[in-house]
């Protein structure tokens with residue numbers, strides 16, 4: 001149940017500022033985005049229309065603390081189908097970026113970021129993997145891709161994620 005007494009009227013403007021586009025104000029709740037979404041097809045608890053509607057209503061805590069926010073695969077099917085021309089995928093992305101800055105980044109994502117920063121991969125290569133590749137005649141791979149940690153430093157990823 002939505003309690004509008006907890007609504008934050010500024011929330012949608014904070015997201016618009018984060019995204020740099022006021023397109024989400026055009027949403028008339030038709031659900032084409034939800035009907036196009038492959039993630040929703042797999043798990044109907046995820047719903048881009050609902051995320052946008054709650055954002056417009058100012059339900060900041062509900063939106064930012066929802067674990068489903070992070071399920072968006074950024075495939076852009078919703079943006080392609082929205083009759084109002086709203087860049088839905090970018091709106092969801094802006095909400096995720098805003099959530100991360102506000103300290104709502106999920107622990108699992110932080111673990112993935114640390115793995116990427118440390119090794120350049122989401123899966124650290126062990127000697128076992130390298131020997132297996134050698135046996136299969138596959139090219140040698142470096143255990144660490146240092147360019148990735150340089151990108152992290154340049155973009156200040158960890159400084160942007162609070163808590």
Ligand code: SF4
Pocket residue numbers: 026027028029030031032033034048049052081082083084085086088
């Ligand atoms: S398709 Fe566009 S207008 Fe329709 S609910 Fe989604 S964002 Fe709103």
Ligand code: SF4
Pocket residue numbers: 033036037038039040048071072073074075076077078079088089092
């Ligand atoms: S970009 Fe995200 S919300 Fe849009 S259709 Fe793809 S998974 Fe669903």
